[in-house]
Amino acid sequence: MARIIVVTSGKGGVGKTTTSAAIAMGLAKRGHKTAVIDFDVGLRNLDLIMGCERRVVYDFVNVINGEASLNQALIRDKNCNQLYILPASQTRDKDALTLEGVGRVLEELSRDFQYIVCDSPAGIEKGAYLALYYADDAFVVTNPEVSSVRDSDRMLGILASKSRRAEQNEDPVKEYLLLTRYDPSRVKSGEMLGLDDVQDILSLQLLGIIPESKSVLSASNAGIPVILDEKSEAGQAYEDVVARYLGEDRPLRFIDDKRGFFRKLFGGRS
């Protein structure tokens, strides 16, 4: 049986798709057969981040409607043969997804995958609800600012009451916090919420802090999950996240402002 992970946030633009791509790649690189599904029907992005947009023939909605088999729609990643992508449809909307349809696809995937990563759309509407409904684990992606924290809190409430596990009175969905776009220097100057401020409100198990990094944008543009950029801080931070999720103990990195005196003086950015 596969473990189903939902990457969710409520708010848009916080890094859900970047995170989905990175952790799916991280799990697959460690030899776990992993599928990553784009639930953002109508605003498909995951295929771009994964660099497989030109190989999309069939999509998630085709599979749900029985117009294509799962094997026809799944795209094998070019960097890792343990990773498969199920892209969203760009020409449909969220109503094309049904609870039973999603359940069927996840069940079929569960038979020969170890991890299924569900990349949730923003918002709390149908797409986000279907992405989290079958989840075993939830990665709550949050930026260190008040509106993002508030939206994550709302999402946690929905996970606790509307997920399949909640409805069937099973063990609750395991919730993890992923703090992204963290800028230690701005935290220090008080412009950004710190880890403690966020945890004060959310009190979740912290899976990692991803520092704000230029490498994220360039990796997205290149269509390569940032976790493969081993030199970048963001890539290393995602590597830590995957390791912690799999039970390894790793110290927190990239939370201190380590810019040198001169760089601070001249406003250089790492």
Place this chain on the structure above:
Amino acid sequence: MTTSSSVLEFKSSTFFSPTLILYSNDLAAIEQSLQDKINRAPDFFKNSPLIIDLRDLNKSGLDISVIEVADMLRKIGMFPIGVRGGNEQQDKQAHKLSIPVDAGRENDSITATSAAASRKESGAQALEQDSAENNEFKNPSSSAGSIESISKPPEPARSMLVTQPVRSGQRIYARGDLIVMSQVSAGAEIMAEGNIHVYNTLRGRALAGVQGNTAARIFCLDLQAELISISGDYKTSEHLTEQIQKRPVQVYLQDHALIIKEIA
């Protein structure tokens, strides 16, 4: 009295009504005796609501038809509004006449049953996930009393215990007291007909005594609430002074004013 947007409102209320205790099943004698009393104080009994009490009669093993009694009472200008202490047959007759039946507990008047009626739903507590936008500060539950429910004694309100965090957008409604062991996030709403205890940080809205219990209180270890209310009287975070913010406090009502006091 209603707000401009709503057509009606349910409220529990208490009223007094004379009870007619029968010791004899001689209808003619009863009528004669009643007429005498009415003649002595015509205004007092004119159009008076009346509860027919058959307990003593049944204890003595005397039978009487509720239909006949009710007919007679209506004829002389009274309104039978309830029957108590009747046997099965008499309760059925009362039902036929649409007269509520009180199962009859000792030392209790039928007036208390209007509260029982509002507790008719068997699920004593409701936890619902809903948008926090519906700000009903009073009477969020709408429950109607029916004839049947009047015969039920009020269930004692149980307290409700919540151990999970109450997240933004979640709503919790307790018919009795509400005890929350975890934090209540901003954008969450907790409501109780009784007291509210939060043994953690309270950042959302907390409304105690929502059915009008002015003696209800709110207790919390760390007050950062968006809004606190007791029996409809409320304060928003704007009006919470610095001295009591982020401290353990209790909130209660005194002469329609919310008093917030630090718990030493």
